[in-house]
Amino acid sequence: MTIILKTEGLNKVYRQGGLVRARQIHALNEVNITVESDKPVVIAVVGESGSGKTTLAKTLLRLETPTSGRAIVYDSVVAGKGATPSRREFLGLVQPIFQNPFEAFSRYRPVDAYLHETARRVAGMDESQAEAAVAEALHSVGLDAVEVRGKYSGQFSGGELQRISVARALIPQPRLIVADEPVSMIDASRRMIIINLFKRLRDEQGRSFLYITHDLATAYYISDFVAVMNKGQVVEFGPARQVMSDPQHAYTRLLLDSIPTIGSRWRPRAPAAA
């Protein structure tokens, strides 16, 4: 089996304030999760604001250095002690999708220029390979390269622009895509298009996803595994169905109960009286 994602004693401590009133924030506190599988998976990371989800994403994306511990993606140590891949190898292994697609693309540069740049610089393609890869990536997210060509971010809806972000992330053919709140800025009616796209890319292209969200309903719908975070710790981790339908930790139950309709449906019913 392949180690799709493993974190070993991952810690991230931020220091805030001056010398006198310095404060330590344990954004990640001994995070240990292991996902081994022969098939690509979607791993959801849920938890309330400030629980450490984004810090975990940033650590896996090498945007933050862990204070201690390490992270492994597809059998390769990507963060912490012993991290080996070069920047280019790393970008061919892990790619990000961020929350706000309007921030990912400048208003003054056509969006396809970003896709071409990724193909040339990250994937090392020549012009004609890049042209073909951009067209193929846009096609896999349901868009037509001819219709996207030369257009600016303001000419797309949030949902379309997020699909273009996904297309950009696909160009280097990464094994894992880290998506931090990828649908929270998108019109509610369009969110499922992105969520179903992740599912399709998992099943048809073999991409795995780390899906960070506040939204337990989509986490339940899409994910194979769920990690529940609270105050920098993973308080519950396991197969999605098990975690959501039979939560073991009080915090997970609290989280599920905070969405009454979903929580009541997911929680096991009390056994009927004999």
Ligand SMILES: Nc1ncnc2c1ncn2[C@@H]1O[C@H](COP(=O)(O)OP(=O)(O)OP(=O)(O)O)[C@@H](O)[C@H]1O
């Ligand atoms: N650069 C930083 N410097 C200091 N503290 C930080 C920094 N980044 C995050 N933190 C703190 O680390 C903790 C975890 O933050 P993080 O952004 O990972 O949480 P989150 O679960 O992603 O929250 P949200 O759902 O609101 O995005 C919070 O207490 C946050 O204030």
